[in-house]
Amino acid sequence: MLTVFGPYALLVALALWLNRLDATGCKGKGFDVLVDGTPLMLISILYSSFLLMTGRSYFSGLLGVGGALLLFAVNRLKLAQFKEPLVFVDFGLFVQMIRHPRFYFPYIFPLPVVLTVAALTGVMGVLFWVQPSLGAEEVRLSRVLFLAALLPVILVLIRFSGAGKHWVKGLVERRQPTFDPNTDFANFGLTGSLLLHSLAHVHRDGKDGQGGLLPSDRPSPQCVWTESKLAPMVAPKPHVVLVQAESFFDIRRVDETIDSSLFTHFDRLRNESMAGQMKVSAHGAYTMRTEFSVLTGVPNGQLETDAMNPYLTAATRPVWSLAKHYKAQGYRCICVHPYDLKFFRRDKVMPNLGFDELHGEELFLSAKRVGPYVSDDSVADYILSLLEDSSEPLFVFAITIEAHGPWDEERFKMMNQPPEPVDGQDWGGGELVAYLTHLRNTDRMLGKLTDADAYGSDRPRIVAMYGDHVGCVPEDRPVNGNTEYIVWSDTNRQAVSQNIHAETLGGLMTRLSVESQKTD
Numbered sequence: 001m002l003t004v005f006g007p008y009a010l011l012v013a014l015a016l017w018l019n020r021l022d023a024t025g026c027k028g029k030g031f032d033v034l035v036d037g038t039p040l041m042l043i044s045i046l047y048s049s050f051l052l053m054t055g056r057s058y059f060s061g062l063l064g065v066g067g068a069l070l071l072f073a074v075n076r077l078k079l080a081q082f083k084e085p086l087v088f089v090d091f092g093l094f095v096q097m098i099r100h101p102r103f104y105f106p107y108i109f110p111l112p113v114v115l116t117v118a119a120l121t122g123v124m125g126v127l128f129w130v131q132p133s134l135g136a137e138e139v140r141l142s143r144v145l146f147l148a149a150l151l152p153v154i155l156v157l158i159r160f161s162g163a164g165k166h167w168v169k170g171l172v173e174r175r176q177p178t179f180d181p182n183t184d185f186a187n188f189g190l191t192g193s194l195l196l197h198s199l200a201h202v203h204r205d206g207k208d209g210q211g212g213l214l215p216s217d218r219p220s221p222q223c224v225w226t227e228s229k230l231a232p233m234v235a236p237k238p239h240v241v242l243v244q245a246e247s248f249f250d251i252r253r254v255d256e257t258i259d260s261s262l263f264t265h266f267d268r269l270r271n272e273s274m275a276g277q278m279k280v281s282a283h284g285a286y287t288m289r290t291e292f293s294v295l296t297g298v299p300n301g302q303l304e305t306d307a308m309n310p311y312l313t314a315a316t317r318p319v320w321s322l323a324k325h326y327k328a329q330g331y332r333c334i335c336v337h338p339y340d341l342k343f344f345r346r347d348k349v350m351p352n353l354g355f356d357e358l359h360g361e362e363l364f365l366s367a368k369r370v371g372p373y374v375s376d377d378s379v380a381d382y383i384l385s386l387l388e389d390s391s392e393p394l395f396v397f398a399i400t401i402e403a404h405g406p407w408d409e410e411r412f413k414m415m416n417q418p419p420e421p422v423d424g425q426d427w428g429g430g431e432l433v434a435y436l437t438h439l440r441n442t443d444r445m446l447g448k449l450t451d452a453d454a455y456g457s458d459r460p461r462i463v464a465m466y467g468d469h470v471g472c473v474p475e476d477r478p479v480n481g482n483t484e485y486i487v488w489s490d491t492n493r494q495a496v497s498q499n500i501h502a503e504t505l506g507g508l509m510t511r512l513s514v515e516s517q518k519t520d
Contacts, residue, residue: 007061008047014065015043018072022085023189034175038191043068069116075190081472083283083481085185088198089309172200179304201305219320223297225507233329233513237393238460238489240326240513241383241449244291245376245442246403247284247435248467249483262440265447269486272493274508277482279501281307284472287399288344290483291468293502295321295353295397300502315348322506324354326395332356336382337399338364338374346399355397370438371411373401376445383449388456400445403438405472407431435471450488460491464509466502487512 019039020026026035043064050060075086177184177196184193219225250266252258260267269275280290281300292310293300296319300307323333334357341347341360350358359382367378383396408431420437448454449463467483485500487508500508 007057007064008044011043011047011061011064011068012040015039015068018068019189019191021072022075022079023186023192025187026189032192034192034196035189038195039068039189042191066121071190073116082285084181085190086194087181087308088194088201088305089312092309092312168199168203172196172203179307180301181308197305197308220296220298222299222302223320224299224501224503225297225510229507229511230325231510236459237329237331238462238491238513239387239390239393239457240331240395240509241387241398241461241463242294242322242396242509243379243383243398243400243445243449243463243465244287244294244468245445245465246287246400246438246468247405247471248403248439248442248465249470249479251436251439251471251473254473254477254479258436262436263443265443265450266484266486269446269450269488270497271495273486273488274494274496274498274512275484275486276497276499278466278485278499278505279482280467280469281502282469283481284405284469287468290466290502291399294466294505295323297322297503297506309344311344311346311349314352315345316352318352318354321353322509323350323395323397325510326393327354327356329393331393331395332390333395333397334359334386335397335399336379336386337361337401338367338379338382339399339401370402370441371434373404376400376402376438376441377448380445380448384454384456387459387461390457393459400442402441403435403471405435407434407438407471446486450490452490460489462487462489462509462512464488464505466505 016036016039019036023035026032029035031037046067047060047064050063051057054060071086079085175188175196177188177193177200179197179200181193184196187193188196219230250263252260252263281293282289286309288309288311289300289307292298292314300310303310306313323335327333333355335346335350335355336359337346339361341350341358347358347360361374364374364378364382367382368375369378370376379398379400379402383398386396387394412434420433420440446463446465449465455461464485464487466485470479470481470483473479482499485505487505489512492512
């Protein structure tokens with residue numbers, strides 16, 4: 001019995017301690033079924049499953065220790081880099097992680113984590129070789145432990161259907177989650193918040209059209225844009241370009257000594273545009289949160305569980321957006337993204353948001369690249385060619401990719417194109433130089449899109465650009481999570497400095513669309 005339950009007891013103690021370590025809202029409280037019961041259930045299933053498969057308790061116990069430590073470490077890494085814990089939608093990204101490993105593995109599996117996993121794997125191999133298999137009595141105990149661990153899971157699954165739906169909803173209502181990842185993580189622990197959010201998402205009222213992300217061909221009740229900003233437009237209708245610039249923000253807020261020539265065009269345009277900082281709901285990742293709020297006018301905080309990844313639901317139902325507004329005004333709406341459109345399921349989401357056409361990586365096969373990704377300059381040229389060739393007004397929403405991290409020096413070496421040097425920086429090393437190179441290129445893209453000499457159409461134009469989230473600068477260089485935005489018109493050049501939230505940007509664009517016509 002000691003052979004079976006000795007490693008198990010130590011494993012349970014470690015799992016409960018690790019889970020409570022970060023659950024600061026539970027300090028000083030006794031055993032909680034949600035906070036402590038979820039890691040207990042998970043570790044019991046993991047340990048007993050491997051015990052039955054291998055017949056070796058020490059091997060299974062160390063495997064459980066490795067799993068608990070890995071989950072803890074990955075969660076800590078995400079907290080440090082992206083300012084929030086693991087959320088339930090993260091576990092739906094495994095396919096993307098395999099298809100696009102460069103986007104994920106350098107962040108969640110840095111060298112210390114890889115070395116620790118390798119060391120544990122070696123020790124487990126030795127234990128598997130040295131320890132004899134369990135006896136008949138110990139195997140029976142293992143089966144009892146496995147069934148006991150699995151029973152709560154079976155009960156939860158039963159509750160998922162029929163009358164159980166009301167039980168689950170009642171549990172969620174009693175616990176009153178805020179659906180803010182950091183707040184709920186502190187109150188319920190990692191595994192507790194993951195389970196609570198998962199249950200809430202599956203059984204939320206929004207599944208019946210009552211909450212969360214609402215299916216609609218009309219502006220959502222959650223939309224912050226007023227009717228006056230959605231007024232009908234008259235000819236000549238301007239071309240409208242909206243660019244979501246990857247990891248773009250004014251890094252001079254981190255270090256004021258950074259060369260201002262990085263933002264030559266942005267600084268110039270701020271004197272004849274609406275511009276300022278933009279509050280977003282993500283830090284260093286989760287592009288789709290900012291993207292959705294900008295396109296729909298819906299604050300991320302009003303989406304309940306959809307706030308963590310609104311595209312999970314938007315991929316399955318029509319949602320009113322900026323594209324549908326312009327489409328109703330006679331525009332052709334095009335989404336341009338020089339990457340895999342299946343990423344974040346944009347191939348499903350964008351048609352549901354009202355875009356007529358999706359132009360993906362297949363149209364940029366021969367385009368210039370900076371590092372591994374299509375350059376911002378190529379995106380600007382492509383947008384301008386669309387505007388020049390169109391006899392009808394266009395709304396073009398472009399999602400850039402050049403500046404996507406990680407910004408290691410290898411990304412330039414493999415393309416045999418060194419990053420542009422920046423003088424006077426004593427922090428950040430080669431990664432900072434690479435990042436600043438991308439920021440300079442984004443600024444040049446903005447300059448090209450607003451350059452009269454590069455524009456081959458008589459139709460007025462509106463150009464807006466914003467950063468989806470700030471870049472992951474070192475922790476010793478703290479910065480708020482705001483990005484920068486700009487809304488520029490070639491017929492209504494007035495400097496307006498205004499800090500906004502992401503969901504209000506589309507309203508500024510539609511208002512300027514109408515005001516630019518009045519100026520004409």
